[in-house]
Amino acid sequence: MRLIQAHRFRLYPTPAQEEFFRPTAGCCRVVWNLALEQRQTYGRRGRFISFKAQAAELKDLRREVEWLAEAPSHCLQQTLRDLDKAFARFFSGQAGFPRFKSKHRGEDSFRFPDYNQFEVGPDFVDLPKVGKVDMRAHRPVQGQVRNITVSRDGDCWYASICVSLRRRVRQAPTGTAVGLDLGVAQPIVQSDGVAHDLPRVTPEEMRRKARLQKSLARKKKGSRNRAKARQALARFEAKLRWRRQDGLHKATAMIARSYRLVVVEDLKVRNMTASAAGTVEEPGVNVKAKAGLNRAMLDVAPGTVRRMLEYKVKRHGGKLVAVNPAYTSQTCSCCGQHPKDSPETAGLPHGRVSRDRFVCSVRTLSVFTVLNRRPVRPSSFTSARAMPSLDFRRASMPTTKSGKCRRPFGSTMVTAHRAFSTLRSHQSTVPVWSWSSRRAKASSSSFRSAGKTP
Numbered sequence: 001m002r003l004i005q006a007h008r009f010r011l012y013p014t015p016a017q018e019e020f021f022r023p024t025a026g027c028c029r030v031v032w033n034l035a036l037e038q039r040q041t042y043g044r045r046g047r048f049i050s051f052k053a054q055a056a057e058l059k060d061l062r063r064e065v066e067w068l069a070e071a072p073s074h075c076l077q078q079t080l081r082d083l084d085k086a087f088a089r090f091f092s093g094q095a096g097f098p099r100f101k102s103k104h105r106g107e108d109s110f111r112f113p114d115y116n117q118f119e120v121g122p123d124f125v126d127l128p129k130v131g132k133v134d135m136r137a138h139r140p141v142q143g144q145v146r147n148i149t150v151s152r153d154g155d156c157w158y159a160s161i162c163v164s165l166r167r168r169v170r171q172a173p174t175g176t177a178v179g180l181d182l183g184v185a186q187p188i189v190q191s192d193g194v195a196h197d198l199p200r201v202t203p204e205e206m207r208r209k210a211r212l213q214k215s216l217a218r219k220k221k222g223s224r225n226r227a228k229a230r231q232a233l234a235r236f237e238a239k240l241r242w243r244r245q246d247g248l249h250k251a252t253a254m255i256a257r258s259y260r261l262v263v264v265e266d267l268k269v270r271n272m273t274a275s276a277a278g279t280v281e282e283p284g285v286n287v288k289a290k291a292g293l294n295r296a297m298l299d300v301a302p303g304t305v306r307r308m309l310e311y312k313v314k315r316h317g318g319k320l321v322a323v324n325p326a327y328t329s330q331t332c333s334c335c336g337q338h339p340k341d342s343p344e345t346a347g348l349p350h351g352r353v354s355r356d357r358f359v360c361s362v363r364t365l366s367v368f369t370v371l372n373r374r375p376v377r378p379s380s381f382t383s384a385r386a387m388p389s390l391d392f393r394r395a396s397m398p399t400t401k402s403g404k405c406r407r408p409f410g411s412t413m414v415t416a417h418r419a420f421s422t423l424r425s426h427q428s429t430v431p432v433w434s435w436s437s438r439r440a441k442a443s444s445s446s447f448r449s450a451g452k453t454p
Helices: 013-045 049-065 072-093 201-218 224-258 289-298 304-316 367-371 390-396 413-426 445-450
Strands: 001-013 109-112 125-126 132-138 144-153 156-166 177-182 189-192 261-265 319-323 432-435 440-443
Touching: 001 144, 013 049, 013 072, 013 109, 013 144, 109 445, 125 319, 144 289, 177 304, 189 201, 201 224, 224 304, 224 367, 261 304, 304 319
Parallel strands: 177 261, 261 319
Antiparallel strands: 001 132, 001 156, 109 144, 125 132, 144 156, 177 189, 432 440
16 A cells, blocks of 8 residues: 655754745745736636746746745745645635735745755755755654645744655454444543543643733834744744644554444534623623633644544555534434433433533443444535635725725736735835634734745
């Protein structure tokens, strides 16, 4: 079986090498934003521009902007390819509309696609225009190296080495099946009674995070103290994220190695963690309690559990099935009936012991329950949103009353960069629009951040 997997190792660059990493990631971010704006401009005019056309214009853009020429050209081309894949996922309904990148959201990354230009050693990686960078490899790199992606998480740099290799499928014992229930009090509970405890965020850590956020909010924007506070908050959030991922990897790996069939609930995490604030006309109730429940639910990361199980179960020759979550914790696994179906079954030990404690002592979510339910697209575990129509996409983009774009962009990335430079030189105070996933909000820093040298 041919697999494509990645090994993520931590890098220890020197100060000079880190000074090269940050501008290179900034150049890739600027190219992403310009290419995304160009695609939106073409879309408003009813036209389409492909990856090849944008890659051909990249030469003119590097000739126009001097500091873009300092970044490796392959990294900039891979940024355009990533944007093309993002649009392909959007039109297929697998993801939302691509959004603009910001240097304050920790999205610094760039990729070297040509394996002939870099070298992977036992404790180093040799990159173009950088040289040898110290690396801590906790496992040997096996297989044919395809590409290397350098990314920043918090204040640490990592190298994701993508390899292609052939591996024998390590199948679990035949006939073994298990159902999983994800909850707040018990993160992962199996149908055979085994419970997996995951590291959770403690109240003290929540208070510390609140203090760091308050410290960041009090700092003056653009100051060095604000940058230090942002870095401290990012470092603390990265620590919590690493600990959560470590626990999820261990639990999902144990499940994938032990069972041939794994059944999970098709949970709509976005709907389950929606805010209860309501509107001004119809305010919500129990808003604070619902917010705490949402935090506890997201701390379990049910979407990450399904994503990890998807490729790990497949790697071990198993199958992952998602079922309708309605009444899966109440239907009896022996007779397949609900306690309220008939008076005869009302006295049977069905379902949960209590609301905050779920123990699969009667195998509530078992293979019997699964086979009588219709599976929900086992090949894709991201709830595919219906692809919006072209009119809806146009309506979601902010425009003026005359139908023109609010941003004075041209049809090429070069003219877009010139528009950035012109606005910066004249110190324009025209409000700029930055798009989020749901709504557009006014921002006066988008042009200035995009026009500066990263």
